[in-house]
Amino acid sequence: PYVIGAECIDTTDMSCVDECPVDCIYEGDRKLYINPKECIDCGACEPVCPVEAIAQDRRVSDENEPHIADNRRFFVEP
Numbered sequence: 001p002y003v004i005g006a007e008c009i010d011t012t013d014m015s016c017v018d019e020c021p022v023d024c025i026y027e028g029d030r031k032l033y034i035n036p037k038e039c040i041d042c043g044a045c046e047p048v049c050p051v052e053a054i055a056q057d058r059r060v061s062d063e064n065e066p067h068i069a070d071n072r073r074f075f076v077e078p
């Protein structure tokens with residue numbers, strides 16, 4: 001799945017939300033999150049992000065590596 005990194009924090013531009021064909025991008029308190037179980041890996045969200053916060057999990061920068069787990073945690077039922 002695709003993952004949203006630190007660049008999104010306090011940005012939440014929302015352009016990606018409009019692009020996603022399966023509506024799997026959700027709004028948190030300070031950033032957006034991609035549901036890894038719903039993402040179909042289409043890549044449509046990546047080029048529209050103005051702060052380049054989105055990448056496929058296999059290509060995520062070292063700095064954004066923790067966001068893979070963070071994105072997943074966001075969707076775990078309490």
Ligand code: SF4
Pocket residue numbers: 001002019020021022023024025034038039040041042043044045046
């Ligand atoms: Fe949605 Fe496609 Fe981006 Fe996954 S890769 S979050 S399905 S737009």
